[in-house]
Amino acid sequence: MPTVDGLAFGGDYNPEQWEREVWEEDIALMREAGVNVATVNVFSWASINPGPGKWEFGQLDDIMDLLADGGVRADLATSTASPPPWFSHAHPETLPVAPEGHRLYYGARAEYCPHAPAYQEAVVEMASKLAERYAGHPALAMWHVGNEYYRSCFCDLAATEFRTWLRERYGDLDGLNRAWGTTFWSQTFTDWEQVLPPRACAETPNPGHVLDFRRFGSDARLRLFDSEAAAIAEHSPDKPITTNLMVTGNFAGNDYFRWGEDLNGENRLIAVDHYLIPGDEIAYEPQVAYASALSRGLAHGQPWLLMEQSANSSAWRGGGFPKRPGEQLRHSLGYVAHGSEGAMYFQWRASRYGTERWHAAMVPHGGRETKTFQEAVQLGQWLKNLAEVKGSTVEPQAAILLDYESVWAFDTPGQLSSSMAPFPELRRWHAALWKRGVVCDIAHPAEDLSRYPVVFAPSLQMLDDDANLRRYVEGGGTLVVGPFSGVMDRNEHVHPGLPGALRDLLGVRVVEHVPLREDESVALDDGTTGRLWAETAVSEGAEVIATYTEYPHGPAVFHRRIGSGRVWYLTTRPEDLNPFLDRLDLEPEFPDLPTGVETVRRTHDDGRSYLFALNHTDQEARIPAEGRDLLTDTEWTPTKPLRPNTCAVIRQHR
Ligand code: GAL
Numbered sequence: 125m126p127t128v129d130g131l132a133f134g135g136d137y138n139p140e141q142w143e144r145e146v147w148e149e150d151i152a153l154m155r156e157a158g159v160n161v162a163t164v165n166v167f168s169w170a171s172i173n174p175g176p177g178k179w180e181f182g183q184l185d186d187i188m189d190l191l192a193d194g195g196v197r198a199d200l201a202t203s204t205a206s207p208p209p210w211f212s213h214a215h216p217e218t219l220p221v222a223p224e225g226h227r228l229y230y231g232a233r234a235e236y237c238p239h240a241p242a243y244q245e246a247v248v249e250m251a252s253k254l255a256e257r258y259a260g261h262p263a264l265a266m267w268h269v270g271n272e273y274y275r276s277c278f279c280d281l282a283a284t285e286f287r288t289w290l291r292e293r294y295g296d297l298d299g300l301n302r303a304w305g306t307t308f309w310s311q312t313f314t315d316w317e318q319v320l321p322p323r324a325c326a327e328t329p330n331p332g333h334v335l336d337f338r339r340f341g342s343d344a345r346l347r348l349f350d351s352e353a354a355a356i357a358e359h360s361p362d363k364p365i366t367t368n369l370m371v372t373g374n375f376a377g378n379d380y381f382r383w384g385e386d387l388n389g390e391n392r393l394i395a396v397d398h399y400l401i402p403g404d405e406i407a408y409e410p411q412v413a414y415a416s417a418l419s420r421g422l423a424h425g426q427p428w429l430l431m432e433q434s435a436n437s438s439a440w441r442g443g444g445f446p447k448r449p450g451e452q453l454r455h456s457l458g459y460v461a462h463g464s465e466g467a468m469y470f471q472w473r474a475s476r477y478g479t480e481r482w483h484a485a486m487v488p489h490g491g492r493e494t495k496t497f498q499e500a501v502q503l504g505q506w507l508k509n510l511a512e513v514k515g516s517t518v519e520p521q522a523a524i525l526l527d528y529e530s531v532w533a534f535d536t537p538g539q540l541s542s543s544m545a546p547f548p549e550l551r552r553w554h555a556a557l558w559k560r561g562v563v564c565d566i567a568h569p570a571e572d573l574s575r576y577p578v579v580f581a582p583s584l585q586m587l588d589d590d591a592n593l594r595r596y597v598e599g600g601g602t603l604v605v606g607p608f609s610g611v612m613d614r615n616e617h618v619h620p621g622l623p624g625a626l627r628d629l630l631g632v633r634v635v636e637h638v639p640l641r642e643d644e645s646v647a648l649d650d651g652t653t654g655r656l657w658a659e660t661a662v663s664e665g666a667e668v669i670a671t672y673t674e675y676p677h678g679p680a681v682f683h684r685r686i687g688s689g690r691v692w693y694l695t696t697r698p699e700d701l702n703p704f705l706d707r708l709d710l711e712p713e714f715p716d717l718p719t720g721v722e723t724v725r726r727t728h729d730d731g732r733s734y735l736f737a738l739n740h741t742d743q744e745a746r747i748p749a750e751g752r753d754l755l756t757d758t759e760w761t762p763t764k765p766l767r768p769n770t771c772a773v774i775r776q777h778r
Contacts, residue, residue, distance in 0.1 A: 127266065127363065128161050128731075129160065130461065130507065130510075130514060131465055131466040131467070131511060131513065131514055132567050133157075133158060133159055134154070134159040134160060134161040134162045134166075134196070134199075134467055134472065135159075135162065135432070135472040136163045136470045136471035136472060137150070137163060137171075137472040137473070138164075138166070138438065138470065139164070139190075140168055140187075141475055141476070142473070147187075150191060150325070150487075151191075151196070152193035153497070154173060154194060154472070154503060155195065156765035157486065157503075158173050158504025158507065158508055158591075159196055159472070159486075160196060160198050161196065161197050161468065162197075162199065163199040163268055163431070164184075164187055164198050164199070164201065165202070165254075166268065166271050167207050167271075168184065169203040169250070170209075171184070171204065172250075173208075174210070176214060177306070179253065181196070184186070184258075184465075188261050188264075189264040190675060192261065192262040196263070197263055197265035197756055198258075199267075199268045199431075199468075200254065200258055202247070202248065202254055202268070202352055202597075204246075204250055204273075205252075205272070205273075205350065206233040207235060207243065207738065208228075210346070211246065211344070211496075212235060212552060215240070215242040215243070217237070217281065218237050218240040218243040220236065220277040220278075221277050221278045223321075223323050223324045224324045225278070225323060225324070232330045233276070234271075234275045234770065236274075237273060238276075238277060238281055238282075238341070238344045238348050238394065239279070239282040239284070239286075239544045240277075240279075241281070241286075243441040244351065245685040247270075248351050248352060248355045248723070249251075252354040252355040252358070252359070254356075254361035255267070255357075256359045259532065264363055264368060264523070265363070265364075266363055266365070266393065267353075267564075268366060268431075269349050269353055269356070269366070269367045270312075270348070270349060270367050272367075272369075272397060273349060273367065273378060274377040276337075277321075278322075278323050279321075283320050283321055284346060285340075285518050286319070286320075286340050287319050289340045290319065290336065295317075297314070299317065302683065303615045304332035304336070304615070305330070305615070310328070311330055314584045314699060316353065317678055319647070322337050322634070328537035328538060328751070329537060330772060331533070331536035331616050332615050333536060334532075334535075335529070335532055338535075339379070339532075341378075342382065342383075346382065346383050346386060349386075352385065353392075357391070361391070363391070363693045364391050364392060365391060365392055365393070366392060366394070366429075366431075366517070367418075367454030368396040368432060369383065369387075369397070369422070370396070370397050370400050371397070371398050371418045372400075372415065372487065373406075373411060373414050376528050376535075377528065380418075380528065381423055381477055381528065381568040383422075384422040384423070384424070388424060391451065393424040393428070393573070394422050394428040394429070395429045395430075396419045396429070396430060397431055398411075398412070398415040398430060398459070399432075399434055400434075400445075400455075401553045402425055402445040403445075404546055404550045406555055407551070409720065410554060410558040410559070412455050412462075413462060413554070414554045415723075416464065417462065417566045418486055418526070418565075418612055419462075420518060420566075421568070424453075424571075425517055425518070425565070425575075427514070427516075428463060428464060429464055429466055429468065430459040430460075430471040431468050432457070432742050433455065433467070433469055433470070434447075434470065434483070435466070435469050435484045435485060435488075435496050435499075436488070436496050438483060438486075438620055439479065439480050439482045439483035440483070441616050448717075449495055450499070450769040451505070451769070452503070453499050453503055453771070454738055454739075454770070456503050457736060457738060457771045457773070458722070458736075458738055460507070460513065461490050461518075461722075461724040461726065461768075462518055462724055463517060465514055467503065469486050470485075470643045471486070472486050472487060473485050474488050474489040474710040476489075480592040484496065487500075492605070496516075506755050506773075507756045510734075510754055511776075512732070512754075513734050513773070514531060516726040516728045516732070517726060517727065518725065519563075520565045521562050521564060521577055521710060522562055522563075522564040522565075522577065522578040522579065522580065522619065523565045523566070523567035523573060523576040523579045523580070523747060524553055524554055524557075524564055524566050524579075524582065525566075525567055525569045525580065525581045525584055525591075526567070527586065530584050530586045531546045531584065532546075533585050533586050534585065536616065540608075540637060540639055541639035541656065541657060542638075544608055544639075544640060544656060546583035546584075546757055549606065550583060552582075554566075556705060559710060559720070560702075560705060560710070560722065561713070561714060561715065561717060562710050563724055564576075564580075567579070569587065569592060569593065573593075573601060573709055574596060576601065576605075577602065577710075578601070578708060578710055579593075579596060579602070580606075581593070581605045581606060582609075582697075583606050583609065584605075584606075584609040584610065584723075585608060585609065585610075586612050586614055587612075587623050588613050588625060590629040591611070593626070594686075595690070597687075597690070598686055600687065600688040601694075602690050602691075603689070603690070604692045604708070605630060605691065605692065605693045605694070605718065606624060606660055607658075607695050608637065609623065609626060610623055610624040610625035611623055611624040611625075613625070621633070623693075627664070629686075630682060630684065630691060631663060631682070631691075632661050632663060633663075633664050634659045635659075635660045637659055637675070638675075638676045640657060642655050643697060646674070647673045647674065648670040649670055649671045649672075650705070652670070652704070653699045653700075654680065654697055654698055655696070657695075657696055657697055658672065658675065658680070658695060659676065659696070660678050661679055661682070661695050663679065666682035666683060666691075667684060668681070669681040669682065669683050669692075679695070680695050680696060681704075682695070690702075692707075714747070714748060716748075718743065718745060720740060720741040721739050721740070722736075722738045722739075722740060723736065723747065724736045724738075727778055731778050732777060733775070733777060734754070734774070734775070735747070735749050735774040735776060737766055737771060739767065739768055739769060739770055741768055742768045743768060744765040744766065746763065746765065747762070747764075747766055747774070748762040748765070749762065749774050749776065750762065750774075751774040751775050752775045753772045753773060753774055754773045754774075755771060755772060760772060760774045
């Protein structure tokens with residue numbers, strides 16, 4: 125965890141964009157707001173390394189000293205996310221190449237090819253120099269490597285690294301040909317030199333090829349992160365090292381569960397960026413809990429840190445989309461409720477120029493009088509009051525399984541139905557559980573799931589076998605499987621005998637998939653309806669719980685007991701998830717709270733427990749609990765009203 129006292133509070137701070145007089149004011153405002161961490165040097169390559177072999181650390185020294193003197197700790201970034209023009213100009217091969225084969229120019233950010241040796245060497249040199257210089261600096265709290273890794277490149281250097289990666293995975297060309305099923309359309313490779321990134325081709329490309337390139341890209345970016353992290357650790361072995369993962373509910377650039385293996389290591393930290401999707405048709409409010417559920421899942425239940433969120437409108441989301449009064453406070457507490465060790469923002473002070481000149485900030489262009497800044501001051505006070513929460517954890521009642529590879533598989537060409545995307549479905553289940561007050565994690569299907577009483581697998585197309593899920597069910601767990609799950613192996617080859625890898629476990633044989641039109645629904649004899657998808661299926665040992673009343677006829681919902689565990693299979697996507705959820709034994713701690721009044725509990729090993737209550741509705745609510753509300757430092761009683769759009773954090777002992 126960042127070496128700060130209490131919870132982390134602050135944001136990206138770019139003083140290099142400002143005159144020195146403003147720096148003094150920044151520190152004064154940070155102190156007023158209670159900011160204790162600032163993320164610096166994220167996009168400063170051009171200042172600290174303005175030319176080949178030129179290093180100018182004077183400005184960064186001043187910034188670090190300024191922070192130290194002001195009592196603010198630094199989340200020191202390595203600035204490698206945005207090579208400056210001189211670098212791209214000197215090393216044109218480091219500029220990324222698009223799938224169509226043209227090289228992209230510089231002029232924005234993240235303009236690098238992750239596979240270019242010149243870039244790879246430069247970032248290690250940069251990280252090493254920074255670590256050597258600042259390892260002992262009193263402001264240093266933690267290291268922030270790169271920024272939101274996502275860049276892909278389709279150049280010849282990428283081709284070379286891709287081939288090496290493929291050789292490691294498949295051994296020889298026969299293995300690769302088998303995995304990609306190259307006998308289809310006569311795509312067989314006879315020499316490694318013929319193997320390229322999936323560049324734009326005349327028709328739909330080979331799905332295995334596309335899928336492997338995404339795996340490879342994620343691994344290559346992780347290797348980049350690792351190379352910097354290793355260089356830092358040599359000089360600065362005792363400070364946490366992290367990078368900011370994107371947990372917005374539609375981002376699948378990297379396999380973060382693989383990254384998590386790395387970021388959960390000693391002196392590492394899971395840190396995340398979360399930007400709300402406006403006008404989101406699935407659910408707006410539960411997004412904070414969703415992003416947190418994923419972060420907690422990546423951190424295996426251990427504390428994690430919200431590194432970036434927006435204080436108000438985000439310039440990237442079409443400008444509009446302001447946060448209403450109280451919203452950023454409520455959302456920030458939402459992340460903390462769900463296990464974040466603080467609430468950080470992009471960014472501290474609004475930029476006067478550049479693409480993000482209208483992006484929200486803790487200090488907007490209007491300065492300290494703004495509601496946004498005043499709320500930042502309020503939040504700073506609250507987080508100070510909540511310092512003792514640090515280190516406590518959340519105990520989820522359920523998990524929803526996410527496999528980034530299954531998400532990628534859905535993006536490959538040749539889908540049976542374009543409406544069966546995994547992410548929206550995962551978020552729909554999450555939102556339904558959230559509305560019922562059930563706290564859940566987002567977890568990976570291959571991990572040890574035994575700590576979750578119920579596990580949902582709404583959309584898991586790719587599974588080699590059922591081993592891990594079977595272990596979970598045999599150990600007494602309840603598994604709920606959505607349609608079209610387990611149908612393909614890791615190479616995207618359809619398993620013989622549908623539904624595939626899960627057939628034996630489910631005790632169900634699927635005869636035929638019945639994708640539905642978008643406006644179509646199917647009726648079940650329990651009064652519910654399904655949409656997007658149906659199947660004709662027969663029992664091979666499972667009990668039939670509900671049946672289609674018309675086409676496709678036959679069983680729709682199956683249930684099976686295995687030892688003390690149970691497994692459910694839904695052959696359609698229920699229009700309303702509640703009737704199904706009613707069948708499960710999933711009671712929240714406070715079952716009588718109205719929808720939108722959220723409670724989450726964080727607990728220390730010694731029994732100190734904090735009940736976070738967040739009222740997302742426009743009605744007063746009552747939380748039937750007693751203890752001390754740490755936000756207002758007053759006693760909480762069951763009769764006390766929790767006003768609309770406000771929060772309480774009630775200290776109790778369990
Ligand atoms: C993040 C990024 C920041 C800033 C922010 C604006 O994704 O890390 O640098 O661009 O978005 O919303």
